[in-house]
Amino acid sequence: GAVVSQHPSWVICKSGTSVKIECRSLDFQATTMFWYRQFPKQSLMLMATSNEGSKATYEQGVEKDKFLINHASLTLSTLTVTSAHPEDSSFYICSAFRVTNEKLFFGSGTQLSVL
Amino acid sequence: RKEVEQDPGPFNVPEGATVAFNCTYSNSASQSFFWYRQDCRKEPKLLMSVYSSGNEDGRFTAQLNRASQYISLLIRDSKLSDSATYLCVVAGTASKLTFGTGTRLQVTL
Numbered sequence: 001g002a003v004v005s006q007h008p009s010w011v012i013c014k015s016g017t018s019v020k021i022e023c024r025s026l027d028f029q030a031t032t033m034f035w036y037r038q039f040p041k042q043s044l045m046l047m048a049t050s051n052e053g054s055k056a057t058y059e060q061g062v063e064k065d066k067f068l069i070n071h072a073s074l075t076l077s078t079l080t081v082t083s084a085h086p087e088d089s090s091f092y093i094c095s096a097f098r099v100t101n102e103k104l105f106f107g108s109g110t111q112l113s114v115l
Numbered sequence: 116r117k118e119v120e121q122d123p124g125p126f127n128v129p130e131g132a133t134v135a136f137n138c139t140y141s142n143s144a145s146q147s148f149f150w151y152r153q154d155c156r157k158e159p160k161l162l163m164s165v166y167s168s169g170n171e172d173g174r175f176t177a178q179l180n181r182a183s184q185y186i187s188l189l190i191r192d193s194k195l196s197d198s199a200t201y202l203c204v205v206a207g208t209a210s211k212l213t214f215g216t217g218t219r220l221q222v223t224l
Contacts, residue, residue, distance in 0.1 A: 034211070041123070043202070043216040044159065093158055095212075104212065106158035 003027055004096045006107025013084055014115055021079045021110045023094035029074035030096035034104075035067075038091040050077040084114045116141050119215035121203050127221045132193050136218045138186040138203030147206040148179055150188045152199045153217065159202055162188075193222045 005024045013019050023033055031052045036044040048069055049057040056069035068080040077096075081088055093109040121138045128134050140148075148165040163170065165177040165186055176189040186203055203215035 036214075041216075043119075044214040046211070046213070049211070091156060106160075108158050109156065111156060 003098075004094065004105045004107045006094050006110060008110055009108060010111040010113070012113045012115065015085050016083055018080055018082045019084055019112060021081075021092055021094070021112075023077045023079070023096065023107050025075045025096040025098070025105070028096075028098045028100065030077075030098065031074060032097045033071060033077040034095045034097075035069065035077075035079050036093045036095070038093065038109075044093065047079075052077075081112065084112070086114045088112065089114045117215075118142060118213045119203055119205050121215040121218050123216055123218060125219040125221050127223060128193055129223055130193055130195060132222075133189065133191045134193055134220065135190075136188045136201055136203070136220075138188075138215055140184050140186070140203075140205045140213075142205065142207065142213075143181075143184060145205045145207055148186050149204040149206070149212075150175075150177055150186075151202040151204050151214075153202055154199050159204075159214075162201070190220075193220075195222050195224070198222045 003026050007022050033050040035047045037047050038044045046059050047062045050069050050071040052071045058064045071077040091109050091111050094107040095104050097104050119140050150162040151159040152162045153159040163172050165179045167179050169178045174191045178187045198221050200217040200219045202217045205213045
């Protein structure tokens with residue numbers, strides 16, 4: 001079964017609204033989670049590294065005020081796309097790192113469509 | 116130059132064929148290498164790790180050439196179910212991965 005749960009699987013929203021995506025590690029504690037974005041026919045691009053109890057680390061070119069990341073517990077990280085616009089439409093996917101066996105597990109992804 | 120480069124394909128092959136994918140990476144300090152498989156609008160799934168000595172898992176064989184910064188994946192006896200996008204992935208640490216754009220494989224009857 002899935003060890004990382006990501007919700008929602010898909011969301012359609014109006015331009016200007018905010019959308020929150022949740023990523024949960026189900027049977028392990030993840031001090032580090034990662035958020036990726038994938039546009040059609042492109043690779044997964046790392047957006048940010050989410051660190052439990054501290055600020056996220058954003059990759060170059062990713063606006064931290066637009067993509068708010070909160071990692072308030074060892075099993076939950078959230079990504080909020082604020083004031084979403086059509087160009088934010090993409091596949092967003094999270095991953096969580098399990099330290100005990102040094103494995104990375106992916107959520108099932110969220111398809112965001114902004115109208 | 117992209118950190119990880121792959122031929123995007125698509126590779127269209129008949130069932131039973133052998134197909135090879137190549138990948139190059141730019142960071143010589145990279146430590147870990149993987150091939151992932153991704154189906155359309157799904158999460159990537161680890162296919163296999165890649166070691167310098169080369170490694171095999173059933174019909175899949177992966178090779179790493181550190182000197183040339185080159186990784187390959189060979190699929191023998193292709194099945195319809197092998198149709199997917201194959202992602203070359205390079206990591207500086209165990210958790211921080213850099214993905215290639217992927218190579219799309221379509222296996223046909």
